[in-house]
Amino acid sequence: MSREPFPFPWEYSFPPFFTRQTNLTTHHAQLVKWSSLILSYCRHHRLFKLSLSPSSTSSSTTTGPPSSVDNPQPSPGADELFYNRRLDKRLSIADIKETIDFMRKDGRAEYVGGAGGDVVWIYWRTPEEWATMIEEWVDGTGQKGTVLTLYELTEGDGTRGAEFHGLDPELLQKALGVLVKRGKAQIFGQEDSQGVKFF
Amino acid sequence: MFLKQIDLTTALRPSYLPDEVLLFVQDNVGLYEGKYKLPDQQNGQVYLTSHRICYVDKADPRKQSVALDLKDVERYEFYAGFLKSSAKVTLIPKPSKRSSLQSRSPGLGSTPSRNGTSSPLQRSDTPARTPPVEQPPPSTATWVCTICTFSNPVPSNFDPATANVHTPLPPCLACGIKPTLTHVLKAAISNATSRAPNSLTPNVQTPLPLRPRPVSELSGAVSEPSTPSSTPPPQTADPDASFQCPRCTFLNHPSLMVCEICGAQLISHDVPAELRQTQARTESPGPFLNPAVSSLASSPDSPESVKISFRGGGEKIFYERLKGAMTQRKWLLQGAPPIPKSIRSSDGNSSLGGSDSGATVAQTERVKTAGIAGLEQRGLDRRKNNEIVIGTAFEDLEALMASAKEIVALAESFARQGKSGKTSAQDSALLAESAAQLGLITTKDIVGGADESLYLSELARNLAEFLTDDARGVLKKAGGIMSLVDLWAMFNRARGGVELVSPQDFEKAVRLWEKLKLPVRLRTFKSGVMVVQGRDRTDETTVKALLGWLQDLHSFPPDREVPWDWQRFGRGVTAQDAAERFGWSIGVAEEELEMAEERGVLCREEGIEGLKFWENFIDTGEGKSYKTKEQESAEQMIKALREAGFV
Numbered sequence: 132m133s134r135e136p137f138p139f140p141w142e143y144s145f146p147p148f149f150t151r152q153t154n155l156t157t158h159h160a161q162l163v164k165w166s167s168l169i170l171s172y173c174r175h176h177r178l179f180k181l182s183l184s185p186s187s188t189s190s191s192t193t194t195g196p197p198s199s200v201d202n203p204q205p206s207p208g209a210d211e212l213f214y215n216r217r218l219d220k221r222l223s224i225a226d227i228k229e230t231i232d233f234m235r236k237d238g239r240a241e242y243v244g245g246a247g248g249d250v251v252w253i254y255w256r257t258p259e260e261w262a263t264m265i266e267e268w269v270d271g272t273g274q275k276g277t278v279l280t281l282y283e284l285t286e287g288d289g290t291r292g293a294e295f296h297g298l299d300p301e302l303l304q305k306a307l308g309v310l311v312k313r314g315k316a317q318i319f320g321q322e323d324s325q326g327v328k329f330f
Numbered sequence: 331m332f333l334k335q336i337d338l339t340t341a342l343r344p345s346y347l348p349d350e351v352l353l354f355v356q357d358n359v360g361l362y363e364g365k366y367k368l369p370d371q372q373n374g375q376v377y378l379t380s381h382r383i384c385y386v387d388k389a390d391p392r393k394q395s396v397a398l399d400l401k402d403v404e405r406y407e408f409y410a411g412f413l414k415s416s417a418k419v420t421l422i423p424k425p426s427k428r429s430s431l432q433s434r435s436p437g438l439g440s441t442p443s444r445n446g447t448s449s450p451l452q453r454s455d456t457p458a459r460t461p462p463v464e465q466p467p468p469s470t471a472t473w474v475c476t477i478c479t480f481s482n483p484v485p486s487n488f489d490p491a492t493a494n495v496h497t498p499l500p501p502c503l504a505c506g507i508k509p510t511l512t513h514v515l516k517a518a519i520s521n522a523t524s525r526a527p528n529s530l531t532p533n534v535q536t537p538l539p540l541r542p543r544p545v546s547e548l549s550g551a552v553s554e555p556s557t558p559s560s561t562p563p564p565q566t567a568d569p570d571a572s573f574q575c576p577r578c579t580f581l582n583h584p585s586l587m588v589c590e591i592c593g594a595q596l597i598s599h600d601v602p603a604e605l606r607q608t609q610a611r612t613e614s615p616g617p618f619l620n621p622a623v624s625s626l627a628s629s630p631d632s633p634e635s636v637k638i639s640f641r642g643g644g645e646k647i648f649y650e651r652l653k654g655a656m657t658q659r660k661w662l663l664q665g666a667p668p669i670p671k672s673i674r675s676s677d678g679n680s681s682l683g684g685s686d687s688g689a690t691v692a693q694t695e696r697v698k699t700a701g702i703a704g705l706e707q708r709g710l711d712r713r714k715n716n717e718i719v720i721g722t723a724f725e726d727l728e729a730l731m732a733s734a735k736e737i738v739a740l741a742e743s744f745a746r747q748g749k750s751g752k753t754s755a756q757d758s759a760l761l762a763e764s765a766a767q768l769g770l771i772t773t774k775d776i777v778g779g780a781d782e783s784l785y786l787s788e789l790a791r792n793l794a795e796f797l798t799d800d801a802r803g804v805l806k807k808a809g810g811i812m813s814l815v816d817l818w819a820m821f822n823r824a825r826g827g828v829e830l831v832s833p834q835d836f837e838k839a840v841r842l843w844e845k846l847k848l849p850v851r852l853r854t855f856k857s858g859v860m861v862v863q864g865r866d867r868t869d870e871t872t873v874k875a876l877l878g879w880l881q882d883l884h885s886f887p888p889d890r891e892v893p894w895d896w897q898r899f900g901r902g903v904t905a906q907d908a909a910e911r912f913g914w915s916i917g918v919a920e921e922e923l924e925m926a927e928e929r930g931v932l933c934r935e936e937g938i939e940g941l942k943f944w945e946n947f948i949d950t951g952e953g954k955s956y957k958t959k960e961q962e963s964a965e966q967m968i969k970a971l972r973e974a975g976f977v
Contacts, residue, residue, distance in 0.1 A: 141895075141898070142947060142948065144893075144894050144895060144899075145894065145899055145944070145947050145948070146894060146899075146902065146935045146937070146942075146944070147902070147933045147934055147935035147942075147944045147947075147948065148948060149935070150933075150934055150935045150936045150937075152933050152934060152948060153927065153934065154927050154928055154929075154930055154933070154949075156930050156949055157927070157930055157933050157946060157948055157949045159949075160948050160949035160950070161933075161948045161949075164948060217893045218893050218894060219893070220937075
């Protein structure tokens with residue numbers, strides 16, 4: 132499934148966009164613009180995790196694998212996102228972290244494996260939203276009471292076309308965890324062959 | 331009118347006349363006319379200068395500020411203050427031309443009643459005044475020898491306006507001691523000033539002038555009988571005609587204004603009643619018996635004493651300096667020609683007597699020498715001249731007063747010589763003006779008052795004038811804005827090395843600008859840098875100018891290929907660019923750009939080319955509408971509640 136390159140917004144070609152602004156309101160606007168850019172970029176490329184380190188393309192793919200998403204782009208990820216090749220401008224790692232912190236406050240990002248990590252979840256859909264989506268799908272397809280494997284949910288033919296098709300397994304776990312807490316599902320099974328039952 | 335409206339400078343100080351020198355400033359004073367307070371002039375500053383006394387009102391300076399010329403002041407009195415009444419200085423004006431005419435015409439009858447005798451002196455005086463032009467006033471002037479107290483006549487060819495140290499003076503007729511120039515000068519001047527209004531009086535019917543009676547002397551005068559006021563004017567040839575002092579009965583010389591023995595004012599008798607009625611303008615000092623009448627009849631012609639009430643102290647220094655100013659009579663020196671060059675060029679052998687021969691000698695010498703030798707000779711001559719002038723001028727203070735004009739001219743020329751080469755053109759221009767500035771600067775001892783607040787406010791006004799002076803254009807040259815340190819250095823340099831202002835005082839004074847509503851203001855940037863700029867130059871205008879400039883850059887293609895859409899974003903500017911564009915210093919440009927950034931108009935870009943400022947395309951308004959999730963949910967809840975009708 133081939134995708135067009137991400138249409139970057141106009142501010143992406145505005146040189147001061149890559150410099151941390153000192154004025155508080157301008158800085159806030161800058162953070163808002165960057166976070167919406169990150170979210171829409173990740174949504175476009177269906178990236179669930181983002182590696183922040185400004186390393187080479189190869190290392191970024193290994194540390195922060197965009198999981199099973201089909202990505203025809205050479206390296207859709209932090210390197211392309213935070214580095215404007217045309218302007219030769221890069222958002223510094225400190226500024227990226229600040230933006231991520233800003234997004235975390237908003238519930239739109241989370242460090243993988245606790246704070247200070249190099250890889251972050253980018254929640255262009257939060258686990259709650261994913262959970263609601265799965266629940267609606269289960270409702271809509273009349274599969275309440277049935278048991279589904281996690282693989283079936285994300286990779287199976289039944290979910291093809293649903294938005295959570297191809298969801299990162301870890302993120303799926305989180306989403307299902309929300310459902311379990313709500314008392315709408317139960318997870319059982321072993322490490323590699325987990326199943327879920329919806330109520 | 332005794333009190334005149336005056337012009338104020340931009341800094342709300344009186345604008346000075348040429349050659350006028352500021353002597354003293356005191357705040358918190360009020361004005362009285364006669365016995366009554368002037369309602370609109372009760373809180374202000376009084377400026378004593380060599381020529382005037384200026385009152386600048388605090389509340390409404392442009393309308394209520396007045397001045398009186400010292401040359402119109404007949405007399406001044408000091409009242410030390412008692413209990414609640416503040417110390418006052420009373421200034422009694424000379425009779426104006428009109429009122430002198432009226433007060434004198436009736437008075438002529440009263441004179442003979444006083445002494446009963448007529449004198450040839452008086453007679454000789456009388457025709458002299460009837461045609462006022464015939465006999466010049468200096469002819470009757472006398473000077474009292476300081477050694478033997480003999481009254482000598484001032485030589486008829488002695489002119490106080492042109493006299494200088496080299497004018498030959500005859501020795502005392504009694505003891506043969508030569509008088510000092512200043513002594514004779516004073517005598518001549520005091521005579522000239524006391525006669526000046528009289529001789530100008532066009533009233534031919536007044537054979538004998540009589541001084542109007544000031545209010546303060548009324549009681550003494552009224553007590554005297556005025557019955558023979560109807561007696562005809564004396565045309566007798568009695569040589570002893572003189573004024574009898576109303577206090578001590580001493581018969582004074584008719585030219586004297588005050589009694590020689592007791593110092594009482596010599597005054598005319600009261601005005602006849604019939605004359606008062608017939609003449610519409612008889613509100614001369616004579617009828618001011620009733621204070622109520624006097625206050626009502628304060629027509630512009632009637633001279634009325636003016637009192638300055640010192641509520642904040644400083645009256646003693648004011649009085650002392652006023653005394654000095656009245657003795658010096660600087661206003662008479664106005665237009666006095668400098669010492670003739672010929673005297674100076676002589677080698678001092680004939681400095682007093684043979685000025686003409688000295689001149690010819692010098693001229694012949696000059697003709698002989700030519701080329702470099704001639705130039706050297708001329709330089710030598712000039713240096714010798716200066717030596718003589720300075721030497722005689724500083725012999726004593728009195729002489730310095732007499733030759734003040736030349737000394738100032740000399741100081742100016744020295745200042746002009748000293749500037750050559752080492753300082754920048756702008757600074758040297760300021761230096762050259764420093765001599766002219768000398769009279770206007772505020773020094774600590776000019777200003778009265780116990781605390782230094784008055785000094786500071788005067789300094790603040792001084793600075794504001796310095797900055798806004800169009801001729802100098804200090805602020806304009808610096809692009810309308812300059813740092814405080816630069817101003818401090820320039821201001822002290824302009825003072826020519828005397829009475830320098832300490833940085834502390836300077837800063838305090840500058841901070842007063844806002845309070846004094848002066849046309850300049852102090853601005854502190856967030857980095858702590860302090861600058862001065864015009865009051866009309868606000869941040870808004872600066873931002874507008876910056877934005878206009880940046881928007882212009884949208885339509886002009888940049889010098890080289892740029893990777894961004896310059897038609898949309900324009901380009902970034904550095905502080906250097908802004909400094910060049912607006913004529914600011916780089917420091918000021920940085921501060922202004924950061925100020926604009928602080929206001930959200932600009933944003934920054936840090937790159938290899940340094941810090942650049944751009945129009946703010948980052949904050950385009952979305953930031954404000956952006957809400958966090960909690961805010962959103964809270965708003966939704968409120969919305970729901972409102973729909974449900976709970977709120």
